[in-house]
Amino acid sequence: MLRVCVIGMGPIGNRHARIYKADPLAELVAVCDINHQRADEAAAALGVPAFYDVQDMLDSVKPDLCSVATGGYEYGSDHYLPTMQALRAGCHVLVEKPICNEIAKAEEMVALAAEKRLCLGVDLNHRFTPAARLAKRWQEEGRIGHLLFMNMSMWIMNPTESSPYFQIKALHPHTVDIMRYYCGDIEAVQCFATKAPGRTIWSTAQFNMRFRNGAVGHLTGSYDIERGHPMERCEVAGTKGRFVIEDMFREVTLYPAGNLEKTVYTNPIFGGMRDFEDTFINRIHRFLEQVSAGVRPEEIDGSGADGLAAQKVLAAAIESLNSETVVYVR
Numbered sequence: 001m002l003r004v005c006v007i008g009m010g011p012i013g014n015r016h017a018r019i020y021k022a023d024p025l026a027e028l029v030a031v032c033d034i035n036h037q038r039a040d041e042a043a044a045a046l047g048v049p050a051f052y053d054v055q056d057m058l059d060s061v062k063p064d065l066c067s068v069a070t071g072g073y074e075y076g077s078d079h080y081l082p083t084m085q086a087l088r089a090g091c092h093v094l095v096e097k098p099i100c101n102e103i104a105k106a107e108e109m110v111a112l113a114a115e116k117r118l119c120l121g122v123d124l125n126h127r128f129t130p131a132a133r134l135a136k137r138w139q140e141e142g143r144i145g146h147l148l149f150m151n152m153s154m155w156i157m158n159p160t161e162s163s164p165y166f167q168i169k170a171l172h173p174h175t176v177d178i179m180r181y182y183c184g185d186i187e188a189v190q191c192f193a194t195k196a197p198g199r200t201i202w203s204t205a206q207f208n209m210r211f212r213n214g215a216v217g218h219l220t221g222s223y224d225i226e227r228g229h230p231m232e233r234c235e236v237a238g239t240k241g242r243f244v245i246e247d248m249f250r251e252v253t254l255y256p257a258g259n260l261e262k263t264v265y266t267n268p269i270f271g272g273m274r275d276f277e278d279t280f281i282n283r284i285h286r287f288l289e290q291v292s293a294g295v296r297p298e299e300i301d302g303s304g305a306d307g308l309a310a311q312k313v314l315a316a317a318i319e320s321l322n323s324e325t326v327v328y329v330r
Helices: 009-023 036-046 056-059 078-090 103-116 130-140 166-183 277-291 304-323
Strands: 002-007 026-032 066-070 094-095 120-122 148-155 186-194 204-211 218-224 230-237 240-246 251-256 261-268
Touching: 002 009, 002 056, 009 026, 009 036, 009 066, 009 277, 026 036, 026 056, 056 078, 066 078, 066 277, 078 094, 078 103, 094 277, 103 120, 103 304, 120 304, 130 166, 130 230, 130 240, 130 251, 130 261, 148 166, 148 204, 166 186, 166 204, 166 218, 166 230, 166 304, 186 304, 204 240, 204 304
Parallel strands: 002 026, 002 066, 066 094, 094 120, 148 218
Antiparallel strands: 148 230, 186 204, 204 218, 230 240, 240 251, 251 261
């Protein structure tokens, strides 16, 4: 059983902590937040000690694993320091997305984890659903064939006015990760964006992409559409077939080439995924499984390297938006 601490006790940190508390592979041993009230309230609810300083917690509790669920500017500016502290203390780390807003700091996080042979994962939870896994299995079985194109979209209502690139940086680590999960590394990006009425940020964006293997892709994202309707769609097509995932886990359909009989998996009413929180449960349990099994850090599913690769694609997209050119991912 892994001894776990959670750093950052906002809504997402509390969600992480509840999930660890219920997982048989974990023992939640402490929570930490610089906001004393948030730390104290979470500690009281969860029955563990509260800390207000990361290093004090690491020195006192000596956990095996930490979740970093801090927020900050663009949802990701406060991830770097606690992640580095936990890694230096010898802890495996699961960090919320985006891994970090600054590419150089994200590279440091990934490099330190590799140097210390520690597992660094990112909460790229959209790939951890039965529908996503089944689609991946179909692909690995050769039922899609040579990859041709991918269409990805995600939209929610988020009225927050942050940096001009808030929607691109905060929403699309998920979508870009899913695109890379099925089609591999992205080598070139072209991005256009618009501002909905009353918005000051680039609140809706479209991206054209070319993958290193030659496939092409398209991504649409928005912070301007109300919830209550489908919010995510993923389509991958190849020479032998095509699959479509609706709403992360609701349904996935395989359309074989030259065959009018399609295969459909629908999330079951009884025993299936209940809601979005289950994607966190699946992702956290997978990280605990892999760390407990001694999986090599470079083989972690949804790794720090995956999170870094997604941020590099988004950095290229922002450069493209500003320059109105195609930008190669560095």
